[in-house]
Structures are given as C-alpha cells and as structure tokens.
Amino acid sequence: MIRSSEAQGDHSQIMHEGMIISFTLVEFMQFESLKIKSYDTFILIVISLLFFSCSSEKAKSVVFGFLPILTWLPSYPLKQYLFGDIVSGISTGVMQLPQGLAYAMLAAVPPVFGLYSSFYPVLLYTFFGTSKHISIGTFAVISLMIGGVAVREAPDSMFAVNGTNASQVVDFEARDARRVEVVVALTTLVGIIQLVLGLLRFGFLAIYLTEPLVRGFTTAAAVHVSVSQIKYLLGVHTARFNGPLSVVYSLDAVFRNIASTNVVTLIIGLVCTVFLYIIKDLNERFKKKLPIPIPGEIIVIVSTGISYGMVMSENYGVEVVGKIPTGLLPPKIPDFSVFPNLFPDAFAISVVGFSIAISLAKTFALKHGYSVDGNQELIALGLCNFMSSFFHTFVVTASMSRSLVQESTGGHTEIAGLLASILVLLVVVAIGFVFQPLPTTVLAAIIMVNLLGMFKQLKDIPALWRTSKIELAIWLVSFFASVLLGLDYGLVVAMGFAILTVIYRTQCPKNALLGQIPDTGLYFDVDEYEEAEECSGIKIFQSNTSIYFANSDLYVSALKAKVRPNQAFGFIKFCTLYFCDYRLELTQQNCSLQMDHVYTNGQMNENHTESDSEDDFFLQRLTPIHTIILDFTPVNFIDSVGAKCIKSIFYMFVCFAGTLLSDLRTLKFFCEPVTPDLIFPTIHDAVLHCKHSRDVPVCPDVQ
Numbered sequence: 001m002i003r004s005s006e007a008q009g010d011h012s013q014i015m016h017e018g019m020i021i022s023f024t025l026v027e028f029m030q031f032e033s034l035k036i037k038s039y040d041t042f043i044l045i046v047i048s049l050l051f052f053s054c055s056s057e058k059a060k061s062v063v064f065g066f067l068p069i070l071t072w073l074p075s076y077p078l079k080q081y082l083f084g085d086i087v088s089g090i091s092t093g094v095m096q097l098p099q100g101l102a103y104a105m106l107a108a109v110p111p112v113f114g115l116y117s118s119f120y121p122v123l124l125y126t127f128f129g130t131s132k133h134i135s136i137g138t139f140a141v142i143s144l145m146i147g148g149v150a151v152r153e154a155p156d157s158m159f160a161v162n163g164t165n166a167s168q169v170v171d172f173e174a175r176d177a178r179r180v181e182v183v184v185a186l187t188t189l190v191g192i193i194q195l196v197l198g199l200l201r202f203g204f205l206a207i208y209l210t211e212p213l214v215r216g217f218t219t220a221a222a223v224h225v226s227v228s229q230i231k232y233l234l235g236v237h238t239a240r241f242n243g244p245l246s247v248v249y250s251l252d253a254v255f256r257n258i259a260s261t262n263v264v265t266l267i268i269g270l271v272c273t274v275f276l277y278i279i280k281d282l283n284e285r286f287k288k289k290l291p292i293p294i295p296g297e298i299i300v301i302v303s304t305g306i307s308y309g310m311v312m313s314e315n316y317g318v319e320v321v322g323k324i325p326t327g328l329l330p331p332k333i334p335d336f337s338v339f340p341n342l343f344p345d346a347f348a349i350s351v352v353g354f355s356i357a358i359s360l361a362k363t364f365a366l367k368h369g370y371s372v373d374g375n376q377e378l379i380a381l382g383l384c385n386f387m388s389s390f391f392h393t394f395v396v397t398a399s400m401s402r403s404l405v406q407e408s409t410g411g412h413t414e415i416a417g418l419l420a421s422i423l424v425l426l427v428v429v430a431i432g433f434v435f436q437p438l439p440t441t442v443l444a445a446i447i448m449v450n451l452l453g454m455f456k457q458l459k460d461i462p463a464l465w466r467t468s469k470i471e472l473a474i475w476l477v478s479f480f481a482s483v484l485l486g487l488d489y490g491l492v493v494a495m496g497f498a499i500l501t502v503i504y505r506t507q508c509p510k511n512a513l514l515g516q517i518p519d520t521g522l523y524f525d526v527d528e529y530e531e532a533e534e535c536s537g538i539k540i541f542q543s544n545t546s547i548y549f550a551n552s553d554l555y556v557s558a559l560k561a562k563v564r565p566n567q568a569f570g571f572i573k574f575c576t577l578y579f580c581d582y583r584l585e586l587t588q589q590n591c592s593l594q595m596d597h598v599y600t601n602g603q604m605n606e607n608h609t610e611s612d613s614e615d616d617f618f619l620q621r622l623t624p625i626h627t628i629i630l631d632f633t634p635v636n637f638i639d640s641v642g643a644k645c646i647k648s649i650f651y652m653f654v655c656f657a658g659t660l661l662s663d664l665r666t667l668k669f670f671c672e673p674v675t676p677d678l679i680f681p682t683i684h685d686a687v688l689h690c691k692h693s694r695d696v697p698v699c700p701d702v703q
Contacts, residue, residue, distance in 0.1 A: 065376065069127045072413065084410030089419025091292045091409045092135050092402050096122075096420055097427055098297040099138055099402070099450070101321065101435060102443035105232070106143035106225060107394050108150040108240065109180050111435070111443075112324045114138055115428045120388035121396040122421035126414040128380035130372045131361035133411055135402035135420070136384060140447060141221040142353050142395050144228065145487050146183055148242040149345045153338065154178040156239065181335045182342075183394045188334040189346040190395050191386025194354060194378050203374030209355040212464065212471040213494050215457045216478030217352070220490060222454035223247060223483050225447060230254050232444035233269040235262025235319060244485045264316040269441035272300045276449040292409050297446050301438060308437040319440045324432040331390040348488050353397035354378055360398045364407055401450050470501050509545035511558040514631065514683065521684035523631075538690055539563045540683060542631035547642030556645055563628060627690045631683055 064070050096118045104114030118137045125136040154175060161169040197203075227250045231238050237260075238253035279296030287293070312318040354377070361372045385395055406416050464472035477497045482490025512525040515532030523540060524532045534540075541562055547555050630646070632638075638646075680686040 065373075066379070067127055068130050068373075068376065069414070076413065076415070081412040081415070084412050085415040086419060087292055088406050088409040088411030088416035090423060091295070092406045092411070092416060093420035093423030094295045094298050095402050095405055096135070096137055096424055098301055098443065098446050099399070100424065101438070102447045103138035103140060103143040104394075105440065105443060106140060106147050106228065106447070107138075107183060108147035109183055109394065110176055110323075111321050112428075112432065113180065113183075113392055113394060115324075115424055115432065116328070116391060117388070117393040117396055118424045119421050119428065120391050120393050121384035122417050122424070124384045124387060125380055126418040126421075128376070128383050129414060130376050130380070131357075131364060131398075132370065132413050133364040133368070133403060133407040134357060134360045134398040135406045135417060136357070136381075137396050137399055137402065138394075139353075139356065139397050139399045140225050140451065141218055141356070141487075142349060142397050144221060144225050145345070145349050145352070146186060146394050147228075147240070148246075148486065148488070149186055149342065150179040150182050151240045151242050153182045153341065180392065182338060184332075184389050184392055185334040185336065185338045186342050186346055186349070187385050187389040187393060187395045188336075189339055189342055190350045190353070191382045191384070191389060193346055193350040193382070195382030195386055197350070197354075198375050198378030198380075198382055201375050203358070203376075203378045208495070208498070209351065210471070210474060210498055211359075212460065212475040213478045213498050214355055214359065215460055216475040217482050217487070217491060217494060218356075218454050219457045220479045220482030221487055222451045224487060225451055227251060229444040229447050232319070232440045233266065233273075233448070234258065235265030235317070235441065236260050242486065244489065246486055247483055262317055264312065265318050265439065265441045268303060268318070268439055269445050272303065272442050272445035273449060275300060276445055277452070280449060280452070287408060293405055300442055300445065301435070303442050304435060304438040307439050312439065313437065321435055321438045321440060321443070324436050326432050327429055329392050332392065334389055345488060348491055349395055352491065353395060354381055356400075357381060357398040360400065360403050364403070400453060470505070474498050474501060503550070506545045506548075506551050507554060509543050509551075509558075511541070511543045511562055513562050514540040514542055516684075516687070521682070523683045523687075535687055535691070537625060538627045538629060538687060539625055540629045540631060540687070542634065544634040546636045546638065547645065548637065548639040549641040552642045552645035555642070559628075559630075563625065629683060629686045629690070633683075 097115070100114035100118035101111040102114070104111045104117075107114070122136050129136070156170045156175060158178070159171040159175040161171060224247060227247050228240070230251075231254055234254065236254060236257045238250070238257055241249040241253070276296045279294050279299070283290065283293040283296075307313070307318065307320060310316075313320045358372070358374055358377050361377060365372045381397065385393075388396075406420075460475055461472065464475055474494070474497060478490070478494035481493040481497075484490070485493060512527065513534065514523040515526040515529070515534045516523055517529075517531050518533060525542075526532045526534055539562070541559050543555060543558060545551060545555070680689065
C-alpha cells in the first residue's frame with residue numbers, strides 16, 4: 001500500500017488509505033465467493049475497515065500492554081535470574097500449600113478449593129501481571145469476606161435434616177456443595193467487575209483507599225479472622241456468625257461452649273502456634289544469613305503423620321481436614337442466578353483485593369526500581385479471578401507474607417510465581433490425599449501466626465497521634481466500624497468517613513496573613529514567625545484550600561476576619577457576596593467618589609484637583625489598606641462559584657499570586673476592571689508591583 005507523505009497531513013493520509021481500501025474491496029467484490037451485492041453493505045465494510053484499522057506499532061503496543069510477559073521473557077537472563085527464581089518459587093510454593101488449605105476454611109469451603117485457588121490464578125498472573133514480586137493467591141482478609149457471603153447465602157439452617165433446626169443435624173455435603181457454588185459465582189462476579197474497571201482505566205480508584213483506612217481495615221479483619229479460629233484451636237463446635245456484632249456473638253458462643261474443649265486439640269494447636277512463632281521470629285532475626293526462610297508451615301504439617309499414626313480423629317475426637325480428592329475438577333459454568341444478591345459484596349471485595357495487591361506491588365516496584373501499571377494490574381486480577389472461577393476457585397489477591405518470602409529469597413520475575421503454582425499442581429494431582437489426616441487446629445495455628453504482621457499495625461496509633469490527628473481518626477473509625485459492623489459495612493463506613501475528612505479539610509483550612517522576611521523574597525505566617533513583617537498598606541492572605549461552591553462563603557469570611565484592621569484606622573468589611581460595605585459607609589458620610597480618582601499607595605496622583613482633596617483624605621483615613629494580595633499557591637482548583645466570589649471583592653485593589661491562570665480564563669473570569677495583569681507568579685512579584693506601580697485601580701462610583 002502506497003501511503004501519502006506526512007506533509008499532506010493526517011486527513012490526507014486517512015483519505016488516501018480509505019481509497020486504497022475501497023479499491024481493494026471493489027476488486028474483492030469481483031470474486032463470486034464474496035457475493036457482496038448490497039452497496040450499503042459495501043459502505044459499512046469500508047467504514048469499519050477505515051475506523052477500526054490500526055498500525056502495526058499500535059497493535060504491538062496493545063498486545064504487549066495486555067500481555068506484559070512478552071516484554072520481559074524474550075530477554076530473560078537465565079544465568080542471573082533462574083536460580084533465584086527457582087529457590088523463590090519453591091519457598092513460596094511450600095508456604096502456599098498450607099495457607100491454601102487454611103484460608104479455604106475462612107472462605108467456608110472444603111480445603112481442596114484453597115489448593116485450586118493457589119494454582120490457576122497464580123499461573124494466569126504470570127502472563128498478565130506487571131509486578132515481579134507479589135505472590136498472588138489466597139489471602140486471609142479476602143477469604144474471610146468470602147466466607148461471610150457463603151454463610152449468609154447458604155446457612156446451616158437451610159440444610160437441617162428433615163427441615164428442622166431442633167435436630168441439630170446438618171447435611172454437610174449438600175451445604176458445602178451449595179457454598180462452593182455461591183463462592184464460585186462470587187469469584188466470577190468479582191473478576192468481571194475488576195476486568196471492566198481495568199478496561200475503563202479505573203485503576204486510580206485505589207488512591208481513595210488511603211493507607212490509614214486500609215491498615216485499620218486489615219487490622220480489624222485480623223481480629224475477625226482470629227476470633228473465627230478460636231473454635232478450631234479449642235476444638236469446640238459453634239455456629240458461624242456474620243454481619244454486625246459477629247465478633248461479639250462468636251466470642252459469646254465460644255465461651256458458652258468452652259467446657260466442651262477438646263484437650264488434645266488444644267495442646268496440638270498451642271504447640272504448633274508456639275513453634276511457628278519461634279520459627280517466624282528466627283526467620284526475621286536471621287533473614288540476612290539464611291539462604292531461604294525456615295519452612296515452619298511445612299514442618300508443622302508433619303503432625304499429619306502423627307495424627308494418622310495415632311488415629312486422632314477416631315480415638316481423641318480431633319477434627320481433621322477430611323477428604324481431599326486427587327486431581328483437578330473439570331470446568332463448570334457458575335450459577336449466574338445468584339449474581340443480584342452478590343453484587344454489593346463483590347464490589348467491596350473487588351476494591352479491597354485490588355487495593356491490597358496494588359499497594360504491595362508499588363512497594364516492591366519502588367524498592368527495586370521498576371514500575372507497575374495500576375490499570376493492567378486490575379485487568380490481571382480480573383482475568384485471574386474470572387477465568388479461574390470456571391475451575392472452582394475463590395477470589396485471590398496478593399499475600400503480604402508470601403510476597404515478602406518471594407522477594408527475600410531471591411525472586412526476580414514472575415517465573416517464581418509460575419514455579420510455585422507448578423509445585424501446588426504436583427501436590428493436587430499426586431499427593432493431595434496426604435493432607436487428609438491434618439488436624440484443623442494446625443491450620444488455625446498457621447492462620448493466627450500469619451496474622452501477627454497485621455496486629456503490628458496497632459503501632460500506627462501512637463505514630464499517627466504525633467503526626468496527623470485526622471489520619472488517626474480515619475484509622476480508628478475504619479478499625480472499630482469493621483470490627484463491630486462487619487467487614488462489608490465497616491468498609492463503607494470507613495470510606496464515607498474518609499470522604500468527610502476531605503470535606504472537613506476544605507471547610508476548615510488554615511488561614512494566614514503573610515509577612516516578608518526582611519531583605520528576602522520569602523513570606524511566612526506572621527503569627528508563627530516573629531521575623532515576618534507585614535508590608536505597609538498591603539495584606540497578603542493565604543488559605544490552603546481550593547475555592548469552590550462548598551466553601552466560597554467561608555473563604556470570604558476568613559478573608560474579612562484576617563484583613564480587617566483596627567477600627568481606629570478604619571476598616572474593610574464585606575456585606576454580601578457581591579458588594580463591599582465600605583461603599584455604604586462612604587455614602588453615609590456624603591463622600592462622592594469619581595471614577596477618575598486614581599490612588600497610588602494611599603496617595604492621590606499629582607493630577608488631582610483641589611476640590612477632590614477632602615474626599616481623598618477621608619477615603620485614605622477609612623481604608624489605609626490599599627492592596628490585598630491573595631496567595632493562590634495552595635489552591636488546587638476553583639469553580640465558577642468561587643470565581644464569582646473572588647470577583648465580588650474586586651472593589652478593593654486585589655492582586656493574585658498563583659498558577660490558576662488557565663482555570664480563571666476558562667471560567668471567563670477576566671473582564672474590566674479584572675485583567676490578567678493582576679496575576680503574578682510569586683507573592684514577591686505581586687508585592688514589588690504594588691509598591692512601585694503608579695496605576696492603582698480606581699474606587700467605583702457610589703450608587
């Protein structure tokens with residue numbers, strides 16, 4: 001195809017290409033196999049090819065953006081990275097096995113589904129993800145949120161034998177099958193939401209989940225998870241609660257049944273907990289000396305053999321994992337009929353899962369000097385959850401503990417995650433039955449010890465108290481709301497409160513009058529810096545907030561309060577948004593002002609007439625402040641209401657220092673007597689102009 005030259009412009013190029021395409025189609029129409037007889041059809045084909053065609057470079061960019069593996073795999077340095085990725089993959093996979101089994105209990109599904117969720121999504125993320133170090137898979141917070149939905153949609157009461165609750169006999173097989181259907185449908189919906197948000201470039205949504213909110217939320221989730229595991233640690237049987245005050249109800253149920261504690265279960269759980277804590281502490285203390293972390297989770301799984309040899313399930317009543325089918329299940333279409341009931345939960349889980357993954361991804365990317373694409377991460381998570389849900393998985397995200405292991409053991413690329421998923425696959429296909437005698441109290445110990453990192457976030461409270469009371473309030477509201485109301489309602493309350501703090505910051509900004517540091521171009525708050533001196537006849541007002549409809553009146557009120565001098569020297573006062581009260585004062589004193597009166601630094605021009613001297617003198621006494629400078633440096637934006645508010649105070653001489661020139665022009669702010677000449681890049685430029693200018697704007701006529 002002969003293309004037109006660049007000098008002919010894009011339009012000529014498109015027309016030329018369109019002609020070439022048209023002629024080609026005409027030639028194709030001559031073939032009997034095409035059989036295009038309708039001219040309308042021909043036109044539609046031409047338009048489609050014209051508008052949907054793209055260059056090879058653009059197509060390559062789209063494909064590489066959608067499949068990031070194509071950008072780094074061809075240049076993968078085998079000698080430098082392969083060994084580290086192998087060690088990291090094995091270490092992460094060994095850790096992923098027991099966590100997959102354990103977090104499946106939180107998700108209220110049989111343990112084997114935790115292994116499925118540790119294989120398919122991890123494999124897919126290798127192709128679509130942009131982070132080289134995060135470990136995708138099961139995670140405690142997300143698993144607990146999933147479990148709450150599963151219990152709500154498929155409670156034990158629905159599967160009571162003979163349709164009654166009195167017998168306390170539940171068809172566990174039917175219940176678990178239904179919960180799996182609900183969880184798989186939820187995972188499908190989460191994947192769709194994340195995928196759509198990613199395609200629509202909504203990756204920026206995570207920034208609205210501020211770090212104190214997420215840390216307070218995850219700490220509250222750690223409380224929920226720990227409380228839910230107490231019954232497994234003690235070996236007591238209680239119902240699973242969901243919703244507001246579920247933590248209180250769960251603790252109450254455990255204490256009511258504490259007399260039925262299985263002593264053997266408790267001993268096994270405590271021993272495993274202490275052992276895992278010691279191993280975790282050793283790994284932390286000697287992480288620089290150990291080539292790989294000590295696999296404490298795998299070591300405690302040795303209790304599987306002890307449990308099997310002593311037949312603990314039959315002899316001592318110790319609850320075990322139970323049947324784990326060998327091999328992978330065939331794909332199955334999710335139950336779409338439950339989507340309407342799951343959408344609010346799916347959206348919350350989608351946002352939380354993405355926020356956790358992107359925060360970890362950005363942390364490691366910053367540490368190792370590469371970048372991650374938030375939108376592609378959202379797409380990757382969506383594809384991992386959506387496509388894997390057809391193979392009986394539940395929602396996954398990045399795991400904090402496994403990601404740290406994957407990074408610290410020498411992982412360089414997503415190959416480490418790929419190898420970890422292959423290790424999980426080998427277990428599922430070949431030796432999954434080995435975990436059947438594993439006591440559930442061991443899994444509870446694994447979960448609780450892995451939550452220690454989240455509980456360490458309680459140290460945020462004294463740190464935030466010293467640095468930011470508002471962020472501390474966000475942390476505390478997020479924590480207590482999530483603990484008391486449940487994770488779903490708690491997240492909504494926390495986000496609502498975080499938004500309110502933004503409104504509060506704009507409604508209660510810091511207002512200050514600035515003064516000059518002598519012999520410099522620096523200006524600081526006169527109330528905080530003794531060296532700062534106000535310029536004679538000039539008031540420099542600064543408010544660290546944007547000016548828009550919600551706070552424009554407050555901005556004027558703050559300006560009035562700060563700028564008004566002592567009444568012994570007169571005053572400047574605003575009566576309404578659109579005119580100044582000092583004009584009314586002058587009217588009461590029968591002061592007739594003319595538009596041709598020009599004042600410079602409080603003095604009348606040499607061209608004044610003698611008849612004007614009394615009015616000039618009187619005005620000078622009433623308004624010793626001849627200039628007000630508004631510092632717009634901290635102002636991020638201004639809307640039309642804010643612009644009108646600023647124009648309403650232009651009866652005084654106002655200069656602007658800031659960078660909102662384009663916004664003000666868009667709002668059609670500039671018209672006589674308000675001109676762009678009153679905009680200055682810095683406060684000092686505005687002050688120098690006011691001190692040396694001989695063209696001070698005139699006071700308007702009194703109506």
